[in-house]
Amino acid sequence: MSRGTQVPRTIEEHGPSPIARWGPMVAILASLALVAAVVVFVDPIDGAPTASSATTAPAGAKDTTDIELPPGVMTYDQAKAKGTLDEYDFGDRCDPDTGTLALPLAPQQNCFAKFTGDNGGETTPGVTADEIKVVAYLNQPGDPILEFIYGQIGLKTKPGDAQRAYANFNEIFGEYYEFYGRKVKLIPYTATGNIQDSVAATADAETIARDIKPFAVINGPQLSNAFADTISANGVLCVGCTSTGDDSFYADRDPTQWGVQKTLTQNLVLVAEYLGKRLFDRPAKWAGGPLKNKPRKIALIAAEGAEADDDPVKQFIQTLADDYDAKLTKIQRYDDPLALGSTGRAMLSQFKSAGVTTIVFVGDPIAPQTLTRIATEQNYFPEWVTSGSTLVENNVFSRTYDQKQWANAFGPTSLFPRVAGGLGSPIGLHKWYFGIDPPGGAATLLAVPNLQVLFGALQGAGPDLTPERFRDVLFASPVLPSSPIAPQVSFGNRGFFPNPDYVALDDMTEISWDPAVMALDEGGVEGKGGWRYSDGGKRYLPGEWPDDEPHVFDPETGVTGFDELPPTAQEIPADWAPIAGPRKGKTLGGQ
Known part of the structure; x- marks a missing residue:
């Protein structure tokens, strides 16, 4: 591997840039960095309410054999449990030894039987007997906000890459998922404005709803809720329409809005628990200088404007007080990371004078470049605690922070260690099926989790497809458990x-920064410095964080990645081969 790495320039090197105009809203784009191998396996419950409210939604099945399926729908596990496997055709897409789809993508999914019979035809707008019409929203070419962010994390795309990637993954999933006599017709739509342009977003949504009349849309402008609002008002379902919605946003638009990343409220539930159980009332073991081993005094630095209001942050502070009898020593907000060159000095000077040993950071990936540099100039070496601000927790960004400071960085994250060669990932899946990397590389893979949520629910919904059925399927489906890589x-x-969940991810793991280790960045380039995932990437749900000290900065138990699938992840059989496509019949090791 190459020992070099392409790293982002610092703020000072950029000069005037999009972030100077859009400032803290770049923090919202943290969700774009989570290229997760999220596969939703869903089994619907027959008779689930057709108009479930957010407060009465079903709690979900315990497993895949304990549910009543609608006519025409059958899973491998349930047929096996009933002793009726011989009555169904699961096709060559299914591995009969595992009962899962023969797709090298972690985690693996149960097989659904091939459908025969009448699928009901036009069950809802955008659905016919032959197709399900889905719009793939494509960002405006040359969008300056996205170009700035992608440039910072080394993602490069060419015109048409995203459209080709959508088409390719639609082809793969279309060969393996069951759509009950229908095919998903994926229709590209290119945005007429940037991801913050609410006027263009509204017009685009109206055009899609009026002229294309799809069942669903995937993706949307991530810095405006106008697109999502208009899509929902037209009764069209959308997965990944926006990253600015919190819990109430999704509930108010039930059943049309869905996502992958946790909402800010959900993230901060886990962060509050982590602080309350593992940090408060303990010494600052990993601070530097005179702060080391002092009783912890914890402060918060958070970006303004990352949500429509500050309710999630206020709730976070209240949760610390109510559940852990814990109070933050200082709270500072900022609205422009470029201004931290001046305001950050006073901020950190106050923290140092107050004896703050530990800083929790919730914000964009640019601000720590300035904050850590200033802290070192002030000879101030606190602990830095992560909070699920995903881009901050990418190797490619963390290498640009002052390493004397970041050597004290640790905390919770939604990310997970990668497997060498992309095994079990969307990149690996694309290479297995097509024999080449996906168009646009990692940047275009941002679409894959949204596709997987959509297609998984379509498969579980069965022939009688409606937005309400889509919702009922997701709400009633079994939980898909985690592994160290998913x-x-x-x-x-x-x-x-605390609230009904309209987004996919549930858990977090613990990380700590190793400034000396050689590790891959998010573009697959090896360089110096990387996050170590504690205890081999063990993940925790709300209520599960241990109440002992963090297990951080330990090269024996903290992994930067895996050379092969870890023992606790499902093994991908070596004899799986694509059932169609350019590499039809060729196994993982085949040429």
Whole structure:
């Protein structure tokens, strides 16, 4: 591997840039960095309410054999449990030894039987007897906000890459998922404005709903809720329409809005628990200088404007007080990371004078470049605690922070260690099926989790497809458990979070920064410095964080990645081969 790495330039090197105009909203784009192998396996419950409210949504099945399926729908596990496997055709897409789809993608999914009979035809707008019409929203070419962010993390795309990637993954999933006599017709739509342009977003949504009339849309402008609002008002379902919605946003638009990343409220539930159980009332073991081993005084630095209001942050502070009898020593907000060159000095000077030993950071990936540099100039070496601000927790960004400071960085994250060669990932899946990397590389893979949520629910919904059925399927489906290389996935009222859950991811793991280790960045380039995932990437749901000290900065138990699938992940059989496509019949090791 190459020992070099392409790293982002610092703020000072950029000069005037998009972030100077859009400032803290770049923090919202943290969700774009989570290229997760999220596969939603869903089995619907027959008779689930057709108009479930957010407060009465079903709690979900315990497993895949304990549910009543609608006519025309059958899973391998349930047929096996009933002793009726011989009555169904699961096709060559299914591995009969495992009962899962023969797709090298972690985690693996149960097989659904091939459908025969009448699928009901036009069950809802955008659905016919032959197709399900889905719009793939494509970002405006040359969008300056996205170009800035992609440039920072080394993602490069060419015109048409995203459209080709959507088409390719639609082809793969179309060969393996069951759509009950229908095919998903994926229709590209290119945005007429940037991801913050609410006027263009509204017009685009109206055009899609009026002229294309799809069943669903995937993706949307990530810095405006106008697109999602308009799509929902037209009764069209959308997965990944926006990253700015919190819990109430999704509930108010039930059953049309769905996502992958945790909402800010959900993230901060886990962060509050982590702080309350593992950090408060303990010495600052990993601070530097005179702060080391002092009783912890914890402060918060958070970006303004990352949500429509500050309710999630206020709730976070209240949770610390109510559940852990814990109070933050200082709270500072910022609205422009470029201004931290001046405001950050006063901020950190106040922290140092107050004896703050530990800083929790919730914000964009640019601000720590300035904050850590200033802290070192002030000879101030606190602990830095992560919070699920995903881009901050990418190797490619963390290498640009002052390493004397970042050597003290640790905390919770939604990310997970990668497997060498992309095994079990969307990149690996594309290479297995097509023999080449996906168009646009990692940047275009941002679409894959949204596709998987959509297609998984379509498969579980059966022939009688409607937005309400889509919702009922996700809310009633079994929880998809986590592994070290994939997060847990669930929807609905599972008791993990205080409100009904319309987004996929549930859990977090613990990380700590190793400034000396050689590790791969998010573009697959090896360089110096990387996050170590504690205890081999063990993941925790709300209520599960241990109440002992963090297990951080330990090269023996903290992994930067895996050379092969870890023992606790499902093994991918070496004899699986694509049932169609350019590499039809060729196994993982085949040429």
